[in-house]
Amino acid sequence: MKLIYDTTYNNKNISTIKLAEYENCTFENCDFSNSNLSEYVFVECDFKECDLSNSIIINTSFQGANFSESKLMGLAFDSCKKFLLSFSFTDCNLSLSNFQGLKLPKIKFYNCNMKECDFYETNLYKSVFDNCDIAGVNFENTNLENADFRNSINLYIDIERNNVKKGKFNFAQVAGLLGKWKIELS
Numbered sequence: 001m002k003l004i005y006d007t008t009y010n011n012k013n014i015s016t017i018k019l020a021e022y023e024n025c026t027f028e029n030c031d032f033s034n035s036n037l038s039e040y041v042f043v044e045c046d047f048k049e050c051d052l053s054n055s056i057i058i059n060t061s062f063q064g065a066n067f068s069e070s071k072l073m074g075l076a077f078d079s080c081k082k083f084l085l086s087f088s089f090t091d092c093n094l095s096l097s098n099f100q101g102l103k104l105p106k107i108k109f110y111n112c113n114m115k116e117c118d119f120y121e122t123n124l125y126k127s128v129f130d131n132c133d134i135a136g137v138n139f140e141n142t143n144l145e146n147a148d149f150r151n152s153i154n155l156y157i158d159i160e161r162n163n164v165k166k167g168k169f170n171f172a173q174v175a176g177l178l179g180k181w182k183i184e185l186s
Helices: 171-181
Strands: 003-005 008-010 021-023 026-028 041-043 046-048 061-068 086-090 108-110 128-130
Parallel strands (some): 003 021, 026 046, 041 061, 061 086
16 A cells, blocks of 8 residues: 655545555545545544545544544444544534444544434543534443543433443533433422
């Protein structure tokens, strides 16, 4: 596989970006939507204002990838290569994406729309969900130990079906933690 490093791509369509290993590259305003990115390798790459929505990412490697102001709707992150998988998200739309079964301790989500994402059996130990909309997110059998949700909205977590030990929540989120029992708070 060809190695491409220290390159910046601006306003490109996926058809101009070939299957390769990209290292320390920056992708700005690139449209990857509905593309097949299977087997691509991205190491320490930045994606700024990109659209990867509904792309196929089977065995795609994201190692230290940073996404900002990007659309990543409907991505099956659970189909990525698991070895050294790591990324962060700032000001992104991740709605309907799947993170099932991944080990993502200390992952950071800042100002993200995460409606209806799936974190079934995901390890999110010490993760940060800062100012995120997590309406309809599936947390089931998920490790949320020491995770920080204090500034996020639309929280609903079944505390009997998830590990929330030492989790960080604000008082307004209590209803989302006790919602299963239909308790009225005033």
